[in-house]
Amino acid sequence: MTHSTNNCYEILGVSIDASTDDIKTAYRNLVKHWHPDRFVGNPELQQQAEEEIKKINIAYRQAKARSLQFRPPDIVVPDIPKEEPKPPPPPTGWYCDRTIDTPSATVTDVIFMPESSTIASASEDGLINLWKSQTGRRIRTIAAHSSVVTCLAASKDGKLIASGSSDKTISIWKRSNGKEVCSLGGWFAGHSSAIFDLDFTTDGKTLVSASADTTIRFWHWKHEKESQILRDGVTAVLSLAMTPDGKFLASGSDDHNLRLWRTSSGKLFKSKAKHSDSILAVAISPDGKVLASASADKTIKLWRLSSTQKLRTLSGHKEAVNAIAFFPDGQTLASVSDDRTLKVWDIESGRELYSLEEHSQPVNTVAISSDGQTIATGSSDGTIKLWQFAPD
Numbered sequence: 001m002t003h004s005t006n007n008c009y010e011i012l013g014v015s016i017d018a019s020t021d022d023i024k025t026a027y028r029n030l031v032k033h034w035h036p037d038r039f040v041g042n043p044e045l046q047q048q049a050e051e052e053i054k055k056i057n058i059a060y061r062q063a064k065a066r067s068l069q070f071r072p073p074d075i076v077v078p079d080i081p082k083e084e085p086k087p088p089p090p091p092t093g094w095y096c097d098r099t100i101d102t103p104s105a106t107v108t109d110v111i112f113m114p115e116s117s118t119i120a121s122a123s124e125d126g127l128i129n130l131w132k133s134q135t136g137r138r139i140r141t142i143a144a145h146s147s148v149v150t151c152l153a154a155s156k157d158g159k160l161i162a163s164g165s166s167d168k169t170i171s172i173w174k175r176s177n178g179k180e181v182c183s184l185g186g187w188f189a190g191h192s193s194a195i196f197d198l199d200f201t202t203d204g205k206t207l208v209s210a211s212a213d214t215t216i217r218f219w220h221w222k223h224e225k226e227s228q229i230l231r232d233g234v235t236a237v238l239s240l241a242m243t244p245d246g247k248f249l250a251s252g253s254d255d256h257n258l259r260l261w262r263t264s265s266g267k268l269f270k271s272k273a274k275h276s277d278s279i280l281a282v283a284i285s286p287d288g289k290v291l292a293s294a295s296a297d298k299t300i301k302l303w304r305l306s307s308t309q310k311l312r313t314l315s316g317h318k319e320a321v322n323a324i325a326f327f328p329d330g331q332t333l334a335s336v337s338d339d340r341t342l343k344v345w346d347i348e349s350g351r352e353l354y355s356l357e358e359h360s361q362p363v364n365t366v367a368i369s370s371d372g373q374t375i376a377t378g379s380s381d382g383t384i385k386l387w388q389f390a391p392d
Helices: 005-012 020-034 043-069
Strands: 093-101 107-112 118-123 127-132 138-143 149-154 160-165 170-174 180-184 195-200 206-211 215-220 225-231 237-242 248-253 257-262 268-273 279-284 290-295 299-304 309-315 321-326 332-337 342-346 352-356 363-368 374-379 383-390
Touching: 005 020, 005 043, 020 043, 093 352, 107 149, 107 374, 107 383, 118 149, 127 149, 160 195, 170 206, 206 237, 215 237, 248 279, 248 290, 257 279, 257 290, 290 321, 299 321, 332 363, 342 374
Parallel strands: 107 363, 149 195, 195 237, 237 279, 279 321, 321 363
Antiparallel strands: 093 383, 107 118, 118 127, 127 138, 149 160, 160 170, 170 180, 195 206, 206 215, 215 225, 237 248, 248 257, 257 268, 279 290, 290 299, 299 309, 321 332, 332 342, 342 352, 363 374, 374 383
């Protein structure tokens, strides 16, 4: 299905001479407006939204391609001898070492594979991309879902990648060749709404998923069957994290509640209203002692996992905190926000160590390499940025 040149611009609501940036902005706004999850409970509007998204995606690809094809040629200006500028001083602390320009308008999730040589990214156009973390070279693209890929997870051995989508399905892929191993859920099974988070158990035999349908589901993925369903309440489950020993699962929800579950029985261990707005991300320290939660209320809170007693609040972001990740040492935490910043925090004192702003749009996701030497962030500006640390 294609649109005429003029029609693709009309669908996006931009003029025929619009810049690539204008096209991207229009596309992002339309996708947000017509996202099918906004119309849950109204099948007619939801179906209409799905059709609109298809038209918008096709129009965006055509308009973007034409914008690049007909860009005016560069004007060659003769070299004018001038004084060589002094080289900038070497960076200290965390700095942006490399930017990967992805083929997508928005990067929704990014993860390091366990050995950290490869990064996987998810995007709103249904694609998964694999990248070399040292060079930024793209290894492979997987056409994964019919709608937004919302989340990714890697098996502990690094052989598999799981993807969740707003199309209500989960797929598991072989990292080595990009082939689909299995698909979980669909119209008559599994989740009935968008998938928001995923995690493999340590042994790799079970995949855990969180969804807008208010449930958390455990999957024996080799048999493509659910083994357990946890019912969170009446609002969407937006995030989850498992303790290193696999005994407890933490979840964050749209109802502002932080919940802790026993994985063996599926019973709720602790539940309290912990934030004043939706909990968008949760993370557990490598030693399993500290639970962190990030919220649309602009704060990060740290809790003693065994009792859910609050240890401290990290304040500094000016907008919603979208994602968090512990460093391998368990002493520092990275966070990203709609305010376009990456922040690094000291856990013991709660002090903000670094605040870095290189993205031009909200930052949606953050991941840390297994050696703690590289941070990856993904943004609505369509880029992945890789951050390195230079000692003072």
